[in-house]
Amino acid sequence: MKKYKYIMMLLGITALIGSCGNQGNGNGSSNGALSSSAAEKAYVAPGEHDEFYAFMSGGYSGNITVYGLPSGRMFKEIPVFSQFPTSGYGYSEETKPMLNTSYGFVPWDDSHHPDISQSKGELDGRWIFINGNNTPRIARVSLSTFETEEIIELPNSAGNHSSSFITENTEYVVAGTRFSVPVPQRDMPINEYKGNFKGALSFISVDPENGGLDLKFQLLMPGFNYDLSHPGRGKSHGWFFFTTYNTEEANSLMEVNSSQNDKDFIAAINWKKIEEYVNNGGGTTVPAEYAHNVYDEHTHTATSTIKKEVLTVDPTKVPGAVFFLPTPKSPHGCDVDPSGQYIIGNGKLSADLTVHSFDNMIAAIEGKKFDGEAYGIPILKFEDVLAGVVKSGGLGPLHTEFDGQGNAYTTFFISSEVVKWKLGTWEVLDRQPTFYSVGHLMIPGGNSAKPFGKYVVAMNKITKDRYLPVGPEMEHSAQIYDISGDKMELIYDFPTHGEPHYAAGIPADLLAPKAKKIYRLTENEHPYAVLNPADARVERDGNVVHVYMSTIRSHFTPDNIEGIKVGDKVYFHITNHEQDFDVPHGFAMIGQNTSELLIMPGQTKTSLWEPKKPGVWPFYCTDFCSALHQEMQGYVRVSPS
Numbered sequence: 001m002k003k004y005k006y007i008m009m010l011l012g013i014t015a016l017i018g019s020c021g022n023q024g025n026g027n028g029s030s031n032g033a034l035s036s037s038a039a040e041k042a043y044v045a046p047g048e049h050d051e052f053y054a055f056m057s058g059g060y061s062g063n064i065t066v067y068g069l070p071s072g073r074m075f076k077e078i079p080v081f082s083q084f085p086t087s088g089y090g091y092s093e094e095t096k097p098m099l100n101t102s103y104g105f106v107p108w109d110d111s112h113h114p115d116i117s118q119s120k121g122e123l124d125g126r127w128i129f130i131n132g133n134n135t136p137r138i139a140r141v142s143l144s145t146f147e148t149e150e151i152i153e154l155p156n157s158a159g160n161h162s163s164s165f166i167t168e169n170t171e172y173v174v175a176g177t178r179f180s181v182p183v184p185q186r187d188m189p190i191n192e193y194k195g196n197f198k199g200a201l202s203f204i205s206v207d208p209e210n211g212g213l214d215l216k217f218q219l220l221m222p223g224f225n226y227d228l229s230h231p232g233r234g235k236s237h238g239w240f241f242f243t244t245y246n247t248e249e250a251n252s253l254m255e256v257n258s259s260q261n262d263k264d265f266i267a268a269i270n271w272k273k274i275e276e277y278v279n280n281g282g283g284t285t286v287p288a289e290y291a292h293n294v295y296d297e298h299t300h301t302a303t304s305t306i307k308k309e310v311l312t313v314d315p316t317k318v319p320g321a322v323f324f325l326p327t328p329k330s331p332h333g334c335d336v337d338p339s340g341q342y343i344i345g346n347g348k349l350s351a352d353l354t355v356h357s358f359d360n361m362i363a364a365i366e367g368k369k370f371d372g373e374a375y376g377i378p379i380l381k382f383e384d385v386l387a388g389v390v391k392s393g394g395l396g397p398l399h400t401e402f403d404g405q406g407n408a409y410t411t412f413f414i415s416s417e418v419v420k421w422k423l424g425t426w427e428v429l430d431r432q433p434t435f436y437s438v439g440h441l442m443i444p445g446g447n448s449a450k451p452f453g454k455y456v457v458a459m460n461k462i463t464k465d466r467y468l469p470v471g472p473e474m475e476h477s478a479q480i481y482d483i484s485g486d487k488m489e490l491i492y493d494f495p496t497h498g499e500p501h502y503a504a505g506i507p508a509d510l511l512a513p514k515a516k517k518i519y520r521l522t523e524n525e526h527p528y529a530v531l532n533p534a535d536a537r538v539e540r541d542g543n544v545v546h547v548y549m550s551t552i553r554s555h556f557t558p559d560n561i562e563g564i565k566v567g568d569k570v571y572f573h574i575t576n577h578e579q580d581f582d583v584p585h586g587f588a589m590i591g592q593n594t595s596e597l598l599i600m601p602g603q604t605k606t607s608l609w610e611p612k613k614p615g616v617w618p619f620y621c622t623d624f625c626s627a628l629h630q631e632m633q634g635y636v637r638v639s640p641s
């Protein structure tokens with residue numbers, strides 16, 4: 001019961017901070033108002049480009065938003081797990097299969113953690129991965145086209161939260177499971193959870209050539225909650241670390257139940273060992289349904305396949321592959337420093353940060369210094385693996401990033417601040433308030449072997465008074481701090497979209513030159529493409545009508561279509577013949593219950609229209625594309641069936 005009171009106290013403190021604003025800050029103002037010299041650091045003049053890209057997860061918007069740093073300007077929203085009427089993603093016939101799952105069409109998710117592909121532990125800027133939390137999925141987005149190219153569903157997972165973090169050469173994108181569930185899923189009493197539910201950790205291999213995803217194996221762990229994870233790097237490459245909570249295996253997580261244990265675990269997983277075991281024929285293939293959806297840049301079309309089985313691994317069958325590191329107070333974030341030596345577990349009900357040492361962990365494993373086991377998995381002694389404790393003076397630590405200069409930065413949700421501290425000495429060097437109640441933070445490359453420690457972005461959960469009020473619901477707020485000096489300096493804040501949890505940043509130099517500008521019409525392999533306007537036509541097959549349409553400033557061909565009947569299924573396949581950067585055309589049909597299409601130069605996109613009423617119905621281009629944009633229109637004549 002004491003524990004329960006403690007939690008209520010923490011919640012009380014949250015409320016206090018939320019309602020009263022923040023304690024003072026280094027800028028001599030109670031609300032973080034800036035001096036003009038600080039503001040200049042975030043200023044990017046018109047026509048100038050930002051130094052960094054920041055890819056922010058969209059949380060319950062299901063997508064990724066792209067911002068510039070330090071300006072905080074938003075460049076794009078990349079649709080991933082959610083239908084997006086702006087471009088027709090998830091509405092066009094070509095992209096609908098991207099949102100297929102074993103549950104059918106699921107046009108939404110909750111995306112938390114983007115991670116950029118790496119080579120030798122450094123950002124290589126080829127792809128960005130992100131998790132779908134709710135209907136467990138992992139997506140791969142191209143950082144050349146900025147389009148979602150692949151989505152793989154994860155069977156046996158539930159609440160795909162500790163994802164999508166990648167190993168140092170992008171060998172795997174790894175996904176956890178917040179909920180343990182019956183594996184395989186079956187009808188059983190919920191209160192028989194303990195000992196019967198499992199946590200499936202997924203290792204999805206990434207094809208080094210084209211990024212292709214393959215669910216290589218799932219490790220079936222004890223029925224805890226697997227919250228966050230990070231790969232080892234450098235000396236700890238080959239390992240993966242997951243925070244856990246609810247090691248009590250309570251089926252109801254009222255705090256009294258799930259926080260009885262003073263310490264939960266960080267699970268240390270030697271994935272190289274398990275990979276070897278699997279490559280030698282180890283593991284058990286079990287039935288499991290999951291979708292694998294792939295978008296092809298040349299056909300501009302996605303296909304969805306339902307897979308039927310998955311390889312599972314029982315950790316007790318691979319000796320020396322999995323260990324538990326006791327970690328206090330329901331740890332949330334699980335972060336590994338750039339050298340791979342320190343593993344930081346932030347007990348979210350604590351003030352102190354626990355730092356484990358990889359070397360100590362290996363020594364304890366080699367010395368077989370175990371402190372019992374859980375379901376056959378050895379538990380190491382806390383004192384044996386501990387490297388140090390950061391006496392932060394804050395409350396509610398969540399996540400840590402690194403600047404590559406030997407410093408770490410940790411967010412504190414309850415005390416609403418970012419604390420800078422030194423790796424190795426564990427001393428606190430600086431602290432700055434956030435507005436308000438920060439979740440994750442991001443330094444470009446800050447979870448790689450080579451961070452670019454110039455800025456840190458704090459992503460806050462509560463916005464309150466930061467912007468003009470827009471009713472009860474405010475967008476979340478992010479804050480940029482310059483961290484190039486000894487002290488962090490707040491230089492800008494800006495609203496974000498959805499609920500960014502984590503973000504991934506990368507220097508513009510690494511990405512901008514590779515960004516694709518145009519799809520070549522000559523490379524268009526869409527089966528319904530019209531490569532020559534002379535081939536534009538209407539074809540009927542029973543009650544299915546295919547309109548092969550081409551478009552270029554400022555007309556559609558054909559633009560007068562007759563012979564359509566109520567009850568027909570009319571597919572408009574529209575090929576954009578422009579070959580200039582950034583000249584899309586749109587297509588919208590009256591009464592269409594999907595969305596408009598946005599067709600980029602060289603692309604073909606398809607919209608299905610099912611006419612309901614006889615008449616002569618207009619369509620038009622939705623994107624202001626030329627002085628004669630308002631002339632881009634046409635009619636479809638619909639006769640009774």
Ligand code: CUK
Nearest residue numbers: 112398439440501502
């Ligand atoms: S979680 Cu959101 S603040 Cu999903 Cu990474 Cu910690």
Ligand code: CUA
Nearest residue numbers: 621623625629
């Ligand atoms: Cu094409 Cu407006």
